Amino acid sequence: MIDYSKVLSQTVVNTPKSGIRKFFDLMNTMSDVVGLTVGEPDFQTPWHIREAGIESLEKGRTYYTANAGLMELRSEINNYMSRRFGVSYEPEKEVIVTVGGSEAIDIAFRSVIEPGDEIIVPTPSFVCYAPLAKMSGAVPVILETKLEDNFKINPEALKAAITSKTKMLVLPYPNNPTGAIMTKGELEEIAAILRGTNILVLSDEIYAELTYTGTHCSIASLEGMKERTIIASGFSKAYAMTGWRLGYICAPAPLAEQMLKIHQYGIMSSPTTSQFAAVEALKNGDDDIKMMRDEYNRRRRYIYNGLKSIGIESFEPEGAFYIFPRISDFGLSGEEFCNKLLYDYKCAIVPGSAFGEAGNNFARISYAYSIKHITQALERIEAFVKSL
Amino acid sequence: MKNKILKLLEGDARLTDKQLAIMLGVDEAEIRKEIDSLEKSGTILGYKTIVDWEKTERESVTAMIEVKLTPQRDRGFDRVAEKIYNYPEVQAVYLMSGAYDLSVLIEGKTMKEVAYFVSQKLSTIDSVTSTATHFVLHKYKDKGILYDAPEADERGTFN
Numbered sequence: 001m002i003d004y005s006k007v008l009s010q011t012v013v014n015t016p017k018s019g020i021r022k023f024f025d026l027m028n029t030m031s032d033v034v035g036l037t038v039g040e041p042d043f044q045t046p047w048h049i050r051e052a053g054i055e056s057l058e059k060g061r062t063y064y065t066a067n068a069g070l071m072e073l074r075s076e077i078n079n080y081m082s083r084r085f086g087v088s089y090e091p092e093k094e095v096i097v098t099v100g101g102s103e104a105i106d107i108a109f110r111s112v113i114e115p116g117d118e119i120i121v122p123t124p125s126f127v128c129y130a131p132l133a134k135m136s137g138a139v140p141v142i143l144e145t146k147l148e149d150n151f152k153i154n155p156e157a158l159k160a161a162i163t164s165k166t167k168m169l170v171l172p173y174p175n176n177p178t179g180a181i182m183t184k185g186e187l188e189e190i191a192a193i194l195r196g197t198n199i200l201v202l203s204d205e206i207y208a209e210l211t212y213t214g215t216h217c218s219i220a221s222l223e224g225m226k227e228r229t230i231i232a233s234g235f236s237k238a239y240a241m242t243g244w245r246l247g248y249i250c251a252p253a254p255l256a257e258q259m260l261k262i263h264q265y266g267i268m269s270s271p272t273t274s275q276f277a278a279v280e281a282l283k284n285g286d287d288d289i290k291m292m293r294d295e296y297n298r299r300r301r302y303i304y305n306g307l308k309s310i311g312i313e314s315f316e317p318e319g320a321f322y323i324f325p326r327i328s329d330f331g332l333s334g335e336e337f338c339n340k341l342l343y344d345y346k347c348a349i350v351p352g353s354a355f356g357e358a359g360n361n362f363a364r365i366s367y368a369y370s371i372k373h374i375t376q377a378l379e380r381i382e383a384f385v386k387s388l
Numbered sequence: 389m390k391n392k393i394l395k396l397l398e399g400d401a402r403l404t405d406k407q408l409a410i411m412l413g414v415d416e417a418e419i420r421k422e423i424d425s426l427e428k429s430g431t432i433l434g435y436k437t438i439v440d441w442e443k444t445e446r447e448s449v450t451a452m453i454e455v456k457l458t459p460q461r462d463r464g465f466d467r468v469a470e471k472i473y474n475y476p477e478v479q480a481v482y483l484m485s486g487a488y489d490l491s492v493l494i495e496g497k498t499m500k501e502v503a504y505f506v507s508q509k510l511s512t513i514d515s516v517t518s519t520a521t522h523f524v525l526h527k528y529k530d531k532g533i534l535y536d537a538p539e540a541d542e543r544g545t546f547n
């Protein structure tokens with residue numbers, strides 16, 4: 001009989017499963033649970049965007065596209081990046097349409113990593129960076145961001161984390177799970193450290209449109225930074241298109257050229273229907289983004305104040321759609337708090353530890369839910385907190 | 389600020405002043421002041437519940453009636469419209485451009501009741517020259533709300 005322990009990649013075997021899904025699955029086994037766990041928009045994709053996808057199917061556009069994606073879509077991505085963030089990318093050579101921001105992150109790592117290279121991963125952050133870094137052969141170097149720093153990258157801490165092996169810095173802002181953003185001035189301090197080095201930046205800007213206290217600044221727009229920055233972004237959050245599985249990479253041509261090979265051999269081309277829908281999104285979706293952003297912003301204020309009024313102080317999120325209260329104030333770890341809240345009060349939120357050890361004392365609460373739903377959840381959290 | 393409040397209340401009339409204040413980032417007193425003034429000016433006309441009567445025992449039919457009129461001197465169509473909208477079973481009266489003049493939305497218990505209204509009350513008004521009654525067979529969406537598929541949160545359920 002085959003011995004699977006001998007055939008499997010130890011790197012993969014030693015990679016833990018995502019802690020977010022774990023809680024979600026647990027919640028689905030119970031009834032009447034009010035959850036604030038989900039990391040995707042509650043809006044359906046705006047109808048005109050769905051229609052564009054449907055129309056492409058009706059017209060029989062069911063073939064592969066160019067490896068890098070439809071030229072029209074790449075052009076629109078460039079128009080969008082220029083118009084929104086003041087950075088432009090040659091559609092022919094510097095834009096790749098990927099299967100979600102997820103694939104974008106994956107091929108960014110794999111195209112530059114030599115075994116043993118270090119990738120600096122600020123945490124708490126989205127779950128994929130360290131596992132994907134490891135699977136690409138890199139050593140993830142965790143850089144814990146602190147509540148005192150509003151979960152931004154502390155320039156001194158960054159300097160201390162850099163070694164001769166540092167290949168790349170992940171810049172995960174606006175941040176899932178903390179809701180932190182980094183302003184132009186703050187990015188400038190990071191840029192000052194990286195200029196003149198050979199360190200690259202992977203800027204995960206998937207939540208760029210969900211910035212509530214100003215407009216998102218891309219580090220690529222700063223003097224001298226475009227040449228070392230890979231932007232990973234996508235349609236999932238801004239346009240409520242998670243299920244379409246579409247994202248993109250914007251990067252200098254010498255990097256994009258190599259990433260395209262991985263994409264070409266591993267994926268061929270991103271889903272064609274989704275690409276046609278995405279063209280429509282970029283051309284005519286600005287109002288939808290604004291409508292959804294305004295709605296998230298109302299919920300953001302609502303949940304921040306709601307938590308405050310029941311005695312849970314949190315860092316006020318400025319981006320994405322999560323709030324990240326410190327739970328240790330109640331004498332429980334994030335995990336204990338979330339377990340009790342789920343079992344005794346039937347309300348589900350995600351322990352901060354799912355986003356790195358730096359999140360152990362926290363919990364992530366998603367506000368990608370209706371006000372009514374949030375109100376219900378807050379009532380349960382209040383009852384729980386009062387019982388402590 | 390007024391428009392923002394209106395948009396939110398249009399979506400959910402039961403939002404409290406406090407909730408509105410938090411969501412819009414202003415204080416409660418300002419919200420109350422704005423709403424009072426919106427009510428006073430008749431911008432906010434009322435707060436109602438949207439009911440799908442099909443889900444109840446109560447019988448109910450809705451009809452849209454196209455009404456053609458001969459215009460009256462002085463007051464145009466206003467007087468006839470007034471006559472029509474004063475019937476309590478009339479839900480809405482619109483002055484229309486195009487092939488007919490008034491669109492009358494009426495709700496009754498039975499088709500018979502609606503037919504009676506058309507033949508006995510509407511058609512007998514002097515300046516009404518013709519009517520065409522269209523019964524609503526099923527409501528899919530009304531006032532922006534879906535009737536058949538109240539949104540279920542399907543996130544995380546496509547397993």
Ligand SMILES: Cc1ncc(COP(=O)(O)O)c(C=O)c1O
Pocket residue numbers: 039099100101102103126172175176204206233234235236242245246247
């Ligand atoms: C910070 C961050 N980056 C990337 C992704 C991946 O999104 P997608 O692959 O749907 O584009 C997510 C999804 O939750 C995320 O939170």
